[in-house]
Amino acid sequence: MKLSFALAAVAACYAGVAFAEDVAPADVQYTDEGAIAASLSGAAGDAANGKKVMSTKSKGNCVACHAISAMADVPFHGEVGPTLDGVATRWDEAHLRGIVANAKKTYEGTIMPAFYKNDGYIRPGDAYTGKAPTEALTPLLTAQEVEDVVAYLMTLKD
Template identity: 60%
Template sequence: MKLKSLTLAAVMIGGVAYAAEVAPTEVAFDEYGAVEASLTGKPGDPAAGAMVVGSKSAGNCVACHAVSALSDIPFHGEVGPTLDGAGDRWSEAELRGLMVNAKKTFDGTVMPAFYKTDGFTRPGDGYTGKAAGADLPPLLSAEQIEDVVAFLVTLKEE
């Protein structure tokens, strides 16, 4: 009996520690584009999310959005709305949905889908001769999405 309890406890702890990552094709959106479930099963890291938002090699969100909390990063964009107060304007699920695929909420947006791997319109070999043959990898990982969401919810109106 003691061995069964220990095994059950180890399985339960292991299950929490190693929650399955949601694949890009398995993300569940609600009717308004929000994604309730975490993509990783664990909370994101706001500091790591700030790095993704400001990094030109990762999310590069500041190319289109102004973010006062990242004032040390130059050249904030004006294409999208300011992210100041994003944590008050949108819920965590709405922010996650916007990061995964903003077109589910705003049909005509130019914001990229950061966690999408299929369904792209490609010009094909007729133009470049180098069209990708398979699904493309997501722009950001599930963990990076959760980190950005964790950062965005900290951005409150002042």
């Protein structure tokens, strides 16, 4: 009887992990330094998809502001933000996750957009119409896309 109960408890734990939901943007727990310790999606990131998100204009488009030598094939690298070469040497995974999700938690005056936030905006707009949105805002990236970007950033070491 005890063995059956123990096996059922273990199975329930695994089921909870398999069906874990994304952490909602409003429920993200940041440290005082802006880091996020745990995965937002409950799953590991995919570095190949993270690279794609970082270079896709309708997604992260990180190269618009940051130079990344490993992505030299992507045109029009920006110089607004710091180079991302060696970023995984400078920051750990939790800090990179926090910076991607909402860089303002680490750098108060940054112009980097919060990629995993859906409220607290000063002047949200409805695309390029100049009007306020009529529906609830959604994050620029999904929880899994944040994890994918972080996985790619973790490959950028000196």
